[in-house]
Amino acid sequence: MTARTLYDKIWDEHIVAQRPDEPALLYIDLQLVHEVTSPQAFEGLRQRGLKVRRPDRTIATIDHSIPTTDRSLPIADPIAAKQVAQLGVNCAEFGLPLMAPGSGHQGVVHVFSPELGLIQPGMTLVCGDSHTATHGAFGVLAFGIGTSQVEMVLATQCLLQQPSRNLRVNVTGRLKPGVTAKDVILALIAKIGVGGGTGCVIEYSGEAIRGLSMEGRMTISNMSIEAGARAGLVAPDEVTFAYLKDRAFAPKGAAWDAAVARWRTYVSDEDAVFDQEVTLDGSALEPMITFGTNPAMGIPITGSVPEPAALQAGVERDSLVKALAYMGMAPGQAILGHPIDVVFVGSCTNGRIEDLRAAAGVLKDRKVSPKVRVLIVPGSEVVKKIAEAEGLDKIFLAAGAEWREAGCSMCLAMNGDMLQPGQTSVSTSNRNFEGRQGPGGRTLLASPITAAASAIAGVVADPRSFA
Amino acid sequence: MKPFTTFESALAVLPMDNIDTDQIIPARFLKTTTKEGLGLQLFHDWRYGKDGAPKGDFPLNRPEAKGAEVLVGGDNFGCGSSREHAPWALTDAGFRAVVSTSFADIFYGNSLKNALLPIKVTADVHRQLLAAGSGARVKVDLEHQTLTLPDGSTTTFPVDAFPKRCMLLGVDELGYLLQFSQEIDGFEAGHQAGFDTRAKV
Numbered sequence: 001m002t003a004r005t006l007y008d009k010i011w012d013e014h015i016v017a018q019r020p021d022e023p024a025l026l027y028i029d030l031q032l033v034h035e036v037t038s039p040q041a042f043e044g045l046r047q048r049g050l051k052v053r054r055p056d057r058t059i060a061t062i063d064h065s066i067p068t069t070d071r072s073l074p075i076a077d078p079i080a081a082k083q084v085a086q087l088g089v090n091c092a093e094f095g096l097p098l099m100a101p102g103s104g105h106q107g108v109v110h111v112f113s114p115e116l117g118l119i120q121p122g123m124t125l126v127c128g129d130s131h132t133a134t135h136g137a138f139g140v141l142a143f144g145i146g147t148s149q150v151e152m153v154l155a156t157q158c159l160l161q162q163p164s165r166n167l168r169v170n171v172t173g174r175l176k177p178g179v180t181a182k183d184v185i186l187a188l189i190a191k192i193g194v195g196g197g198t199g200c201v202i203e204y205s206g207e208a209i210r211g212l213s214m215e216g217r218m219t220i221s222n223m224s225i226e227a228g229a230r231a232g233l234v235a236p237d238e239v240t241f242a243y244l245k246d247r248a249f250a251p252k253g254a255a256w257d258a259a260v261a262r263w264r265t266y267v268s269d270e271d272a273v274f275d276q277e278v279t280l281d282g283s284a285l286e287p288m289i290t291f292g293t294n295p296a297m298g299i300p301i302t303g304s305v306p307e308p309a310a311l312q313a314g315v316e317r318d319s320l321v322k323a324l325a326y327m328g329m330a331p332g333q334a335i336l337g338h339p340i341d342v343v344f345v346g347s348c349t350n351g352r353i354e355d356l357r358a359a360a361g362v363l364k365d366r367k368v369s370p371k372v373r374v375l376i377v378p379g380s381e382v383v384k385k386i387a388e389a390e391g392l393d394k395i396f397l398a399a400g401a402e403w404r405e406a407g408c409s410m411c412l413a414m415n416g417d418m419l420q421p422g423q424t425s426v427s428t429s430n431r432n433f434e435g436r437q438g439p440g441g442r443t444l445l446a447s448p449i450t451a452a453a454s455a456i457a458g459v460v461a462d463p464r465s466f467a
Numbered sequence: 468m469k470p471f472t473t474f475e476s477a478l479a480v481l482p483m484d485n486i487d488t489d490q491i492i493p494a495r496f497l498k499t500t501t502k503e504g505l506g507l508q509l510f511h512d513w514r515y516g517k518d519g520a521p522k523g524d525f526p527l528n529r530p531e532a533k534g535a536e537v538l539v540g541g542d543n544f545g546c547g548s549s550r551e552h553a554p555w556a557l558t559d560a561g562f563r564a565v566v567s568t569s570f571a572d573i574f575y576g577n578s579l580k581n582a583l584l585p586i587k588v589t590a591d592v593h594r595q596l597l598a599a600g601s602g603a604r605v606k607v608d609l610e611h612q613t614l615t616l617p618d619g620s621t622t623t624f625p626v627d628a629f630p631k632r633c634m635l636l637g638v639d640e641l642g643y644l645l646q647f648s649q650e651i652d653g654f655e656a657g658h659q660a661g662f663d664t665r666a667k668v
Contacts, residue, residue: 037549037551056664057660064494128551155645157655160644195569228571249664294487440512
């Protein structure tokens with residue numbers, strides 16, 4: 001039998017049918033649903049008189065458009081309130097479970113689901129959200145889809161798909177202190193570009209990846225889409241199994257042992273051939289930060305902003321000039337010491353408990369700069385509960401940061417949490433596109449510890465100075 | 468969906484790489500529960516000033532781009548989020564095709580499902596279109612997979628046979644998928660779920 005990659009194995013196991021010269025029907029084991037990309041899909045089902053085929057393989061939550069303020073108050077924005085209410089109506093009508101605020105499990109769609117043990121190796125998973133790539137950390141083929149496809153999966157549990165190409169990213173060596181999963185993925189995207197993974201599924205391997213927790217692996221897989229890849233993958237190992245054990249939806253007893261034995265087969269064969277391979281020396285990485293308006297515009301934190309004059313005339317140079325003008329950055333300037341107004345710790349990239357612990361480790365017994373507004377937003381109600389049990393909320397509040405309710409918050413400026421025009425943030429989220437955090441807002445992407453260090457300094461700061 | 472027919476149109480040229488879906492339609496406009504009306508907010512933060520008035524220097528606001536049904540963007544067009552609101556906004560604003568040297572995967576797939584044809588061209592053809600500028604006319608023929616350039620020459624573009632057929636006939640993929648219910652039943656019989664998401668936790 002031909003040697004296969006992890007991606008090939010999951011793909012092969014989920015093909016329902018394929019007619020000659022037509023795309024394959026790929027079976028989807030689990031669909032995650034949220035309020036923003038689903039209303040038109042449910043409306044489509046109604047118009048066609050269709051039911052949800054597998055409500056038992058579907059689960060919903062509310063994250064993008066709900067405020068992260070006091071949950072006992074109604075949602076002030078009437079359009080957001082209507083969208084949130086509509087998801088409740090749709091789930092009730094179609095018989096879908098909904099992890100609503102107050103359920104104890106509401107959260108960012110990519111944070112609440114792994115916590116429940118819903119994400120298990122070898123599965124296929126989709127959601128109307130590009131950061132669905134997060135779940136590849138478990139050796140799950142997980143990718144974002146549009147609303148038309150949300151409707152298709154609700155109706156048939158299948159999607160029409162063409163196979164992707166296999167790209168292996170080998171991160172060698174051990175990460176130095178102060179260098180996190182976020183720095184690895186920002187360094188990779190800076191290296192291969194925002195289109196570097198187009199048409200590919202990335203499998204992350206190597207010592208640096210094996211040394212990461214599930215939270216760290218999720219951070220990396222999450223941003224696969226920022227390199228243009230549809231999905232990321234990390235082969236499951238003991239770290240994966242230890243994370244899953246005893247979680248609500250994980251198998252129990254004899255079924256657990258059988259599941260682990262099966263999960264161990266979800267690795268690329270040793271002689272599997274990848275269409276493309278990239279190596280990153282993990283031991284040489286520094287903390288990373290972005291300076292521009294796409295996630296590939298990243299540099300080591302001790303570095304300086306590139307000079308457009310060094311590029312040949314053309315669209316690329318024009319894009320850099322435009323980005324620096326938008327960001328208020330001078331060509332060649334050091335990024336350390338660049339003034340900031342806001343720090344955001346949260347999102348599907350870095351809103352998990354480990355991220356909050358890391359930020360709290362820097363903020364403990366320190367004060368944030370009086371010039372800086374700091375938002376700490378747990379990724380889910382579960383993260384919030386654990387953080388409070390550990391006293392992290394008290395550390396944040398004592399430092400002068402805001403401790404908020406679970407949601408997407410300032411990652412995408414559609415729930416009230418946003419930058420004012422001209423403000424600069426250091427953000428642990430995933431996109432620094434123009435206006436992503438609010439019209440005219442400027443976003444510097446970085447790790448939770450770099451964000452926390454910058455919050456204290458009031459300017460971009462090196463987390464290693466606060467170790 | 469209506470069948471996708473051959474058409475001639477003026478170009479609207481937006482010569483920037485990595486035009487992301489947050490520029491095409493900012494997230495704060497995604498609170499809608501319908502597909503209609505998003506064209507008004509297409510490229511909102513580039514297109515309108517702080518006072519809400521259209522910016523005269525934004526390429527799509529210029530008179531020569533008026534009525535254009537073909538948008539020319541830079542490399543890696545449509546990167547970022549999976550929001551189908553991006554092609555909905557483009558089609559609502561009257562666009563029927565987007566031309567670029569490359570497209571982000573999800574945007575590409577979403578466009579094909581919404582009668583918006585993504586046309587991938589070589590860097591050479593792309594330069595010709597940028598040079599011709601907004602207002603220059605092209606002809607789009609999906610059936611023969613050809614784009615007729617302003618100088619009258621013709622270039623071909625790739626498109627998979629299946630979405631092409633769907634677009635030409637104006638049928639959608641869900642209709643096709645629904646024909647497979649027996650095969651899906653058979654697959655599910657041998658592919659049990661490990662859990663039921665409706666279980667109490």
